[in-house]
Amino acid sequence: MLTLSPTSPPAATVEQAATGSRKTGFYRHDLDGLRGVAIALVAMFHVWFGRVSGGVDVFLALSGFFFGGKILRATLSPDSSLAPLPEVVRLVRRLLPALVVVLASCALLTILIQPQTRWETFADQSLASLGYYQNWELASTVADYLRAGEAVSPLQHIWSMSVQGQFYIAFLALIFGSASLVRRRLGSRLRIFFVVLLSALTVASFGYAICAHQANQATAYYNSFARAWELLVGALVGALVPYIRWPMWLRTVTASVALAAILSCGALIDGVRQFPGPWALVPVGATVLMILAAANRHAHPGTRDRMPLPNRLLATAPLVTLGAMAYSLYLWHWPLLIFWLSYTGHRHANVVEGAAILLLSGVLAYLTLRHVEDPLRYRGPHTAGRPEPTIPWRRRLRRPTMVLGSVVALLGVTLTATSFTWRQHVTVQRASGKELSGLSSRDYPGARALVTPVRVPKLRMRPTVLEAKRDVPPSTRDGCISDFTNTALINCTYGDHDARRTIALAGGSHAEHWLTALDLLGRMHHFKVVTYLKMGCPLSTEEVPLIMGNNAAYPQCHDWVQKTMAKLIADRPDYVFTTSTRPWNIKPGDVMPGTYIGIWQAFSDNNIPVLAMRDTPWLVKDGKPFEPADCLAKGGNASSCGIKRSEVLSERNPTLDFVDQFPLLKPLDMSDAICRADICRAVEGNVLIYHDAHHISATYMRTMAGELGRQIGAATGWW
Incomplete structure (x- = not known):
């Protein structure tokens, strides 16, 4: 899983951040430069290393400092208005135009x-991005069994902006709401009240992050x-900055260590697996130290001479300019990378690419900043109450034109309408999928064309590429499989509910997809099928299971297997049906x-x-899962969208080597x-075999x- 970049609120002055004064003071060019360093790290680590740099966490802390400090200054002033609407309007004007252009x-x-x-997923995520709930959309994708195998989205990086947008609105409501209730009564003690409030929320959020990280780091x-604690820390620093007094040598050492931590974070810490847990303290804490290092209240206004050397380096023109482009650069770099990889089929971009x-x-990013962001953000040559922008073109800005604003608004409306329309189109297409269970066996022989060769008429493939995604076993639709986070055992009954004979279907999703056929056979031959299923969790004694595909630790699987084995032994079914093999992860075959x-x-x-079923082939090319439906949608055919048998299956079923040791093990092999x-x-007998990269479609099953x-009849002797 990969990260993204946040928004870049306007910088503040030391005097404003520290004292609440509206006078122009010592502009923090170094924090603009820190944004430039952060976006450079984010982009380079994404493009060349496929890792999390910690730059996003730097952005989050800076956003909390700038935005939180601004709101706190407004509430601490006894004469200021506590109306949130103007702030919301400024946020919309600042954030949405560039986002809309990139999304379009x-x-x-x-x-x-x-x-x-892939269009439906893009439609869902573009709506989520525009609505600033993309982080929750991605969290549900991680936990959603039907979407867990989807390719990386070109909009995946928008999650952090959604987090920030939600924080901005919540922070506005919290601070302005609290101030309207207690400002008059507390008077000069209002700052202390907010420090205590923000400290409590920061500790609560950090504690929750640790617990949530341990429970399910992916979500x-x-x-x-x-x-939230990463932004709250920044806001809390904004409230405490006025009281910072420390000598130059200590500030220089602190800034040097902090900058080194930020630069090395991505190489030393696996943020994809360790954030937002305790290790996120490294980039966030380093950012806080960079803020404090140059926030000495006795610094000489209007000069950088009293700033520590690392901060002076960050305040150089190239980094300040890069920092000004940070928001747009973050918006653009990730989708360009994903579309390039999708177009070329490469797994990674090389140095030149x-x-x-x-x-x-x-x-x-430059064009977006120059011609979209700034014209709609600044109302004149410079904004009243702020220092004059230091980027040259910003000194020549004119009022935003109605044309530009109207074009951006029209793009947003068009994108929203198109996304809703495509989602409705897919829904209509899938509605026809209800007939899949009644397809003619003569027209759609599927596996029968391989097992007992029959004539296959030339007809449209079913399920279609749009139907395939939801062509799943009944247990998925019925909620009869525990998800990745749930350790509870869910039992459901299929087949002949009144039968005395029982087959227990147990294990992960590769056991589950056989339910479609077992349900039919149960009703035909009078046995019931009781499910014991959990996503991605085959029956195994492994102490620390890994999720197949991303190798993430899966402790919930171990707990579930222990419960399931105890229950199976207590229930004593006539047979347990489960998978007995897995694909090699180091060489071809199983x-x-x-x-x-x-x-x-x-x-x-x-x-x-x-009943030990040999696992069905997992479709992997160049070490990366691929979906036949995607390949077919791009114009491929049944053969070009398939894979060599020798790459996914060994010549001999590995289960056969253990039959002598375990006489009660009855091998089943449906590979042929x-x-x-x-x-x-990808297709046999006019039927699409897979509904994703490694699960058999219910229609083919x-x-x-x-x-x-x-x-099964031969193995059990039941018929």
Whole structure:
């Protein structure tokens, strides 16, 4: 999972940040430069290293300092208005124009480059970005079984701006609301009240971040309250800055250490897995130290001479200019990277490609800042009450024209309407998918075309590329599979509910997708199917399981397996149906993991026979999962969107090597109903085999019921 960049509120002066004065004072060019360093780190680490640099956390802390300080100054002034609407209008004018322009450009590139199967996700995320809830959209994607395998979104980086937008509104409501209630009664003690309030909220948010990080780091990464402490720390520093007094030598040492921590954070800390937990204190704490190092109240106004050397370096013109472009540069660099990788099919950008992406991002950021952001942000040559902008073109700004504002507004409305329209179109397309369960076996033989060769008429493939995403087993629709965070065991019954014979379907999603066929066979041969399922969690004795695909730690799986094994042994079904192999992650083919042996032993010790299904092939090219529906949507065919059989399946079913050791292990192998002798194609018998990169579509699974029934009948002797 990757990060993004935040917004860059206007900088403040030391006098304003420290004392609340509206007079022009010592402008903090160094913090503009710090923004420049942060955006450079974010972009370079994304483009060339695929890592989190910590730059986003620097942005969050700076945003809290600037915005929080501004709001606190307003409330501490007894004569100031506490109306939040003007601040909201300023935020909209500052943030939305550039965002709308980038989103509209991304929409066009999505249509030109991405397959139709990706358009719905883009529509959802563009609406989430415009509505500033993209972080929650991404959090739900992480936890959503149907979307867990989706490709990286060109809008994924907008999550941090959503966090900031939510913080700005919540902070406005909290501070202005509190001030309207207690300002008169507290008087000069109002600052102390806010320090105590912000400190309590910061501690609460940080504590929550630690707990959420331990419970489920992937979703905590996008959680607003788990991230709030980073902005609250900045706001709290803004309230305490006036009381900072320390010698130059100590400020120089502190600033040097802090800048070194910011520059090295991405290389030393795996932020993708460690943030927003305690390790996020490194970039956030370093940012706070950089703020405080040059915030000496006795600094000589209007000069940089009394600033520590690291801060003076940050205040140089190139970094200040880069800092001014930070917001637009962050908006542009990530989608350009993702669209380039999608267009070329590369996994990473090389040095030349990365340099070209960064150069183009810089050009587009400059144009966006010059011709969109600043004309709509500043009302004249400079904004009243603020120091004159130091970027040369900002001195020649005119009032924003009605034309520019109208064009941006029209783009936003068009993007919103188009996104809603496409979502409705997909909904209509999927509504026709209800007929998938009743497709003619003659017209859509599916697996039967491989097992018992039959004539295959030339008809449109079903499910279509738009139907495939939701062509899932009934347990997914019924909520009968525990999600990634849930350790509870969910039992549901399918097949013949009144039957005395029972097959327990147990394990992860690769056991689950067989339910479609087992349900049909249960009703036909009079046995019931009871589910014991959890996403991404095959039965295994592994102490620290990993989620297949991203290798993230999955402690909830271990806890669930222990509960499930105890329940299975207590329930004593006639058979347990589960997967017995997994793909190799170091070479082609598949393997039976050693951590499965303890499971077979436990069943054997309790005299419970196992229907051990060889896992279906996982479609991986160049180490990266690919979805046949995407390939077909781009114009590929059944063969070009498939994969060589030798790359995904070993010549011999690995389970067969353990039958002598475990006589109750009954191997099942449906590989020949999915793959031909040399290739596993994307489509057989007019039916799309996979609904994503490695799960069989429910429609194709129905066509495998006959062969599966033959193998189960032979293994059990029931028919």
